[in-house]
Amino acid sequence: MTTTAPPPAPTPAVATPPPSPSARFRVPGAFLLGAVLLFGVAPLVLSDFRISLLAKYLCYAIVAVGVSLAWGRGGLLVLGQGVFFGLGGYAMAMHLKLADAAAAGETLPDFMLLYGSGDALPWWWRPFANPVFALAATVLLPMAVAALLGYFVFRRRVRGAYFAILSQALAAALSIWLVGQQTTTGGTNGLTDIRGFFGYDLSDPVNQRTVYFVVAGVLLLLMAAARQLFVSRYGELLVAVRDAEERVRFLGYDPAAVKLVAYVVAAGTAGLAGALFVPAVGIISPALIGIVPSIGFVIGAAVGGRASLVGAVLGAVAVAWAQSSLSDAFPAAWTYLQGLLFVVAVGFLPGGLASVVTALRARRTRTAPAPAPTKGETA
Amino acid sequence: MTVILNQSFTGISIGAVLLLIALGLTLTFGQMGVINMAHGEFIMTGAYTTYVLQQAVGGAGVPLLLALPLAFLVAGGLGALLEWLLIRRLYTRPLDTLLVTWGVALMLQQLARDLFGAPNVHTTAPDTLTGNVSVAGVVLTTNRLFILGLALACVLGLTLMLRLTPLGRRVRAVVQNRELAEVSGIATGRVDRTAFFIGSGLAGVAGVALTLVGPIGPTMGTNYIVDAFLVVVAGGIGRLRGAVVTAFALGVLQAVLEYSTTTSVAKVVVLVAVVAFLQWRPQGLYTLRTRSLV
Numbered sequence: 001m002t003t004t005a006p007p008p009a010p011t012p013a014v015a016t017p018p019p020s021p022s023a024r025f026r027v028p029g030a031f032l033l034g035a036v037l038l039f040g041v042a043p044l045v046l047s048d049f050r051i052s053l054l055a056k057y058l059c060y061a062i063v064a065v066g067v068s069l070a071w072g073r074g075g076l077l078v079l080g081q082g083v084f085f086g087l088g089g090y091a092m093a094m095h096l097k098l099a100d101a102a103a104a105g106e107t108l109p110d111f112m113l114l115y116g117s118g119d120a121l122p123w124w125w126r127p128f129a130n131p132v133f134a135l136a137a138t139v140l141l142p143m144a145v146a147a148l149l150g151y152f153v154f155r156r157r158v159r160g161a162y163f164a165i166l167s168q169a170l171a172a173a174l175s176i177w178l179v180g181q182q183t184t185t186g187g188t189n190g191l192t193d194i195r196g197f198f199g200y201d202l203s204d205p206v207n208q209r210t211v212y213f214v215v216a217g218v219l220l221l222l223m224a225a226a227r228q229l230f231v232s233r234y235g236e237l238l239v240a241v242r243d244a245e246e247r248v249r250f251l252g253y254d255p256a257a258v259k260l261v262a263y264v265v266a267a268g269t270a271g272l273a274g275a276l277f278v279p280a281v282g283i284i285s286p287a288l289i290g291i292v293p294s295i296g297f298v299i300g301a302a303v304g305g306r307a308s309l310v311g312a313v314l315g316a317v318a319v320a321w322a323q324s325s326l327s328d329a330f331p332a333a334w335t336y337l338q339g340l341l342f343v344v345a346v347g348f349l350p351g352g353l354a355s356v357v358t359a360l361r362a363r364r365t366r367t368a369p370a371p372a373p374t375k376g377e378t379a
Numbered sequence: 380m381t382v383i384l385n386q387s388f389t390g391i392s393i394g395a396v397l398l399l400i401a402l403g404l405t406l407t408f409g410q411m412g413v414i415n416m417a418h419g420e421f422i423m424t425g426a427y428t429t430y431v432l433q434q435a436v437g438g439a440g441v442p443l444l445l446a447l448p449l450a451f452l453v454a455g456g457l458g459a460l461l462e463w464l465l466i467r468r469l470y471t472r473p474l475d476t477l478l479v480t481w482g483v484a485l486m487l488q489q490l491a492r493d494l495f496g497a498p499n500v501h502t503t504a505p506d507t508l509t510g511n512v513s514v515a516g517v518v519l520t521t522n523r524l525f526i527l528g529l530a531l532a533c534v535l536g537l538t539l540m541l542r543l544t545p546l547g548r549r550v551r552a553v554v555q556n557r558e559l560a561e562v563s564g565i566a567t568g569r570v571d572r573t574a575f576f577i578g579s580g581l582a583g584v585a586g587v588a589l590t591l592v593g594p595i596g597p598t599m600g601t602n603y604i605v606d607a608f609l610v611v612v613a614g615g616i617g618r619l620r621g622a623v624v625t626a627f628a629l630g631v632l633q634a635v636l637e638y639s640t641t642t643s644v645a646k647v648v649v650l651v652a653v654v655a656f657l658q659w660r661p662q663g664l665y666t667l668r669t670r671s672l673v
Contacts, residue, residue, distance in 0.1 A: 342482025
């Protein structure tokens with residue numbers, strides 16, 4: 001009774017349509033709308049407190065940009081983004097702690113004096129006193145780690161579940177190590193109580209707003225860059241690797257290199273997000289980068305739509321907002337809801353909310369004469 | 380010499396715990412390819428079953444023995460329910476299964492928190508399992524010996540089940556070639572559910588054993604899940620022998636490192652060592668050779 005013939009599919013593919021001319025014009029519009037909302041509307045209507053919360057959510061959204069690239073487009077389930085977020089965050093926090101200490105006339109950060117870890121700064125802390133080194137390290141350090149790991153992992157064709165579990169193990173390892181090294185990393189508490197940001201006082205609401213603008217600007221720039229990457233030839237190759245890796249290999253490409261680029265870019269994005277998280281929130285700790293938050297970085301993208309850049313970013317902001325507004329008032333209810341989000345969004349709506357929007361849009365346009373297929377115009 | 384023997388016993392008992400928590404996964408992840416992140420919460424279910432039984436029955440020894448089969452049934456039942464409700468719809472999407480079962484794990488953790496409170500609870504070990512046995516100058520704690528015996532018994536039972544029983548034969552047939560098994564008249568859906576029941580039940584048994592050595596709390600599953608997966612992955616997916624060898628090797632490695640450094644450094648080195656090991660043998664210690672490209 002069962003037939004093996006493919007079902008008739010006259011409907012246009014809705015998953016990842018090829019870039020059509022109208023799509024090229026639509027996105028600057030969305031980009032402008034985002035810029036107006038983030039830079040114009042939000043600062044006017046939100047209080048100082050809400051603005052600094054929004055800055056925190058936008059940091060998670062920056063991670064989601066990388067997740068959308070690596071997972072949504074590349075099929076790499078990056079369950080260890082906490083590692084890169086943490087590397088970026090700690091690099092930034094170490095510099096800020098040293099700067100705070102220098103401003104207070106001390107040679108050691110306050111927690112080192114407290115734990116009595118000796119008079120000398122550990123050697124690996126020293127370079128972070130230099131602002132240029134620290135800023136570069138927030139992005140380059142995660143990228144270097146990802147490049148090293150990815151080079152070996154992808155070359156040996158470790159993929160799928162193996163890759164996810166490996167990256168998760170690294171997140172566990174980093175947070176366990178940080179907890180264990182209390183005298184040099186602050187242990188479970190992490191690096192807290194960060195007061196200044198390159199000479200500006202972070203307790204001043206005006207400077208908090210500036211930090212928000214920096215975060216929002218970085219997010220928009222990264223989204224624009226990621227969008228260009230998505231519609232480029234590389235973006236198409238990445239999707240091809242996700243869907244049919246062996247075929248791409250037989251066509252003469254090296255899937256390992258394609259995946260490596262996505263993984264490294266996602267790591268750099270997460271590192272940058274971690275670096276911005278530190279001035280925006282004032283803390284970085286092992287609890288923010290371990291196994292649980294690392295999976296949390298993925299869920300926002302899953303809810304909004306992993307393959308859709310805007311969907312992933314909005315999903316990340318929405319989940320972070322729901323978490324912070326619900327988890328204080330109803331901690332139990334929030335955990336159930338979070339679990340349910342995973343089950344429903346991933347299990348039953350793998351395209352996320354973005355796929356619902358696409359489906360609705362497709363239904364609306366189907367009443368009009370179907371547009372001619374726009375194959376082969378990828379110049 | 381005594382130090383070496385003592386440390387190797389510590390290592391072997393760490394390995395026994397690793398083996399117990401990973402054994403159920405070799406069946407569900409290894410044989411069926413399902414990444415069940417709620418496996419840790421099934422372990423937690425077993426531990427709480429022991430706690431509830433001790434509260435209800437009183438005493439220490441009888442509840443522990445009663446808890447072994449009961450925890451198997453409770454955790455196995457939860458596993459079968461999970462398989463029936465969610466996982467069977469997701470067999471073709473293993474990565475999504477990972478995230479979905481993580482969601483289930485979050486809910487189960489919160490359920491435990493609502494039922495038993497957020498702080499850890501404690502069980503009392505029976506007197507026979509609190510003492511020491513001294514063999515050739517090496518002090519062996521009886522609770523560790525019990526866990527070792529339990530782990531080996533579970534391995535033996537699972538091996539015999541897979542090798543000799545009709546169910547085991549069906550499981551192996553489905554693993555090797557699902558379509559062919561189906562056309563041969565095997566109800567693959569039912570085999571999947573039974574295998575999942577057994578795998579999750581073994582997690583429950585592990586949970587009973589863990590009440591002897593660690594705290595019982597809502598988040599205890601998260602502490603074990605990564606270790607359990609690493610044992611299965613490094614041992615070679617679907618290879619029982621690989622899981623046994625890897626569990627004991629990792630246990631001994633951890634014990635040696637703990638002796639020379641600190642616990643957290645040892646843990647990190649073991650994790651990194653497994654990641655490095657997979658560079659060398661991406662398919663794990665024992666591989667099932669197939670001609671498939673993936």
